[in-house]
Amino acid sequence: MNRKFLYLVILIIIAVLASYVSESFLTRRGASITITVPTTSTTVYLLSNPMQNATLRIALSTDISTIDIHYATGVADFEVLGNVYESLFRITYNGSKLAYIPWLVKEFKQLNDTAWLFVLRNGIMFQNGERLTAYDVKASLERSMRLSGIGKQLLTDAKGRPIISDIVIINDTAFIIMLREPFTPLIEHLAHLSTAIMPRDVALKYWNGPINSTQDVIGTGPFMLESYEKGSRAVLKRFDGYWGRKPAIQNLVYLILPDANARISAILSGSVDIATGVSPDMVNTLRAQGIEVYRVTGVRLVLVAINCLRIPDVRVRQALNYAINRSAIVKELMDGYAQVAMGIASPVFPDAAVLEPYNYNVSKARELIEEAGFAGKKLTLLVSTRSPKDVQLAQVVQQYLKAVGVDVEIVQMEHTAFLKRVFIDHDFDLAIYGPSPSSLYYALTYWRTNASLNGPQYSNPEVDVLLDRIAREVNESKRLELYRDVQEVIWRDAPAMWLYFEDVVVAARPSVKGLQILPFQKLVLDSMYIG
Amino acid sequence: MRGLVAKISLGIIFAEIFLALLANFIAPYPYYRVDLENRLRPPSPTHILGTDPLGRDVFSRLVYALRISFAVAILSLAVALLIGTALGMVSAILGSVTDAVLSWIFDVVYAMPGFFIAIAILLIIGSGVMGTAAAISLTLTPIFFRLSRSAARGVLVKQYVEVAKALGASTLRIALNYVGRELMAVVIPAAVYMLSDAIALEATLSVVGLGVNPPTPSLGNMISEYKDYVFVAPWLVATPIAIIALTIASLNILAKELDKKLNAFLEAA
Secondary structure, three states: HHHHHHHHHHHHOOOHHHHHHHHHHHHHHHHHHHOOOOOOOOOOOOOOOOOOEEEEEEEEEOOOOOOOOOHHOOOOOOOOHHOOOOOOOOEEOOOEEEEEEEOOEEEEEEOOOOOEEEEEEOEEOOOOOOOHHHHHHHHHHHHHOOOOOHHHHHHHOOOOOOOOEEEEEOOOEEEEEEOOHHHHHHHHHHHHHHHHOOOHHHHHHHOOOOOOOOOHHHOOOOEEEEEEOOOOEEEEEOOOOOOOOOOOEEEEEEEEOOOOHHHHHHHHHHHEEEEEEOOOOHHHHHHHHHOOOEEEOOOOEEEEEEEEOOOOOOHHHHHHHHHHHHHHHHHHHHOOOOOOOOOOOOOOOOOOOOOOOOOOOOOHHHHHHHHHOOOOEEEEEEEEOOOOOHHHHHHHHHHHHHOOEEEEEEEEEOOOHHHHHHHOOOOOOOEEEOOOOOOOHHHHHHOOOOOOOOOOOOOOOHHHHHHHHHHHHOOOHHHHHHHHHHHHHHHHHEEEEEEEEEEEEEEEEEEEEEEEEEEEEEEEOOOOEEE | OHHHHHHHOOOOOOOOOOOHHHHHHHOOOOOOOOOOOOOOOOOOOOOOOOOOOOOEHHHHHHHHHHHHHHHOOOOHHHHHHHHHHHHHHHHHHHHHHHHHHHHHHHHHHHOOOHHHHHHHHHHHOOOOOOHHHHHHHHHHHHHHHHHHHHHHHHHHHHHHHHHHHOOOOOOOHHHHHHHHHHHHHHHHHHHHHOOOOOOOOHHHHHOOOOOOOOOOHHHHHHHHHHHHOOOOOOOHHHHHHHHHHHHHHEEEEHHHHHHHHHHHHHOOO
16 A cells, blocks of 8 residues: 555656656757748638538537527537528628628618618528528527527617517518617628528427527538537538538537647647637647647627726726736737737727727826725625636736735636626626627627626716617718717726737647638638648 | 655655745745746746746745645644534434434535535635635535544443443543543544545645635645646646645555554553
């Protein structure tokens, strides 16, 4: 027995020594090899994809929470189900800005303030062999507004009423969306996958609850869901009747690997072709081993929400913003894989305003805090354990706030408990999270009075009025002005410490060609092939 | 051979306790000092165990982590030992309904996996040093209860206790003089053994993100904070793991040795 322990002890000592030795070896190797890899996504245009029988394996960091696109909420949900389903419009990214382009829709026209005419593309088939018609669209949009958490937020107004009063079908391919009131961001919101189109039969069958059989996961997209094992994998197969450009690969397998080390070893060993959720700290290690690392500016704004009911003094909230050295965080903690927040919406959104920055200024922060009589206050900072980077960030924020005389106690919580505490109970002083909106308007609605994603309970009637006016303003230049105004107001009111927009970092083996990445951490496999 | 291993184990534990107690003097930097410009540095003369992803000195954190981990483990163990042993004795001596009710309650708690009880408690009362200690002590209490109850019952049927009773010794006197003395031989080695359990449980809770809140280091939350850096900076996670393994092995060896010594001592007495 004791002999065994002795062996164990010796083994451990050897393991520790080995780790030091291997490290010095690794660093030397890392330093001697410099590889330049494209850091922005590049588009490879091919006339048609070479049809391959290949299987593409992708490692995801989180499991999907549902197989029903209208119930989808997480990044992983949209990543997997986004191959199966399509919406009337589609969000594309050209390397600097997002665009919302007609997709299942061929043409559309605004008839008057509250009526929009849409005509569907011809010859679009669902994966069950049925043709896409306006009836499917009507049923799908109505189901989305009825059931979908995000669909509801996208397609209801501030009072919680649906913005769509009726969908009038003209014939199989044409329909009119009648609005209760003018709503200018309609197209952007119809591009979200939460408003994806499914066959009418399926929508009616699951009118009151989530789809529970993979057989009923039917969309118009390039891949069909073949099987899904909770916590393990989702397997998709090419849909040969796809109306658009058919994907080159035959099988698509998503492997759920929540452990960061497991994802890294999987891609190094070649057991997956693509890994998402790559920490910036890993980039050099991966590149040294010949793995390509892609990055795009993300839409995820990492912020520290400030509970406005507990800290009503705007001077304190601004002081907290001045207390943070954002460029140091971006440069060091994020290794440059982020953009310092210059506004409350990611620069990839058209019309996102670049505002006067909160420059790092300790003396100004101290002054404001003393002026407000807030010095020596103790605050709690809530952080979810789901993201290790957030936990690190919390400790950095703690140090910065200590320097301006605010003591912070960090409380870490399991993710669901965290969400409840922040968005339902609003029981916190400060909380770290990062919303990932799909449109500028949607990003701004987080800050409406009593909005469901308004964690800090920020309320400014001016913001509410401006948002209503934007929804009604048809004149584009006037609307742009209003957009700028509302962003300015929220930015100055500081219901959060605005930190940075996190880059989306994806690792892929060199054989993966033509991969594109959207700023929502969504892969675009349209022109992807194995080279 | 056996004696040597035990001595080494004792040396390791003493060294760790020494580091933990004198953490303030030994740690070259404050454990919370973030230095973003010097993150993930390999071991060097200025930082003998390197720096972590926030540029903090790993050696300083490790010394404080020993303090926190030992403090949490000893605190939770002491509470569990006091409550568990006291109730176990009461249960054995009073018998009848008291015994039945207490045994039933602790059997129910004991039947549930300790780890899940601890998670449930932490979710209710919130994480932190005190929360973690409370969670760990509740999972350990039933073990001390059962141990002391069965040992006490064994003592109570012995002839000399019967004699004492016949001579009119009070219940309290029996509890302290006869039962208590014998219990020590059972409970103390068990406590040393349980100390390793408490340390392991604290580490496990921290690895799943519960337990002591950052920036306070503990052996467990150092592992959880550094585990994603195995490929970039393997020394970060290797050191706390090695220390936990060494501590647990040493404590187990010590508990065994102590068990033997105490029994021999009691027999001689």
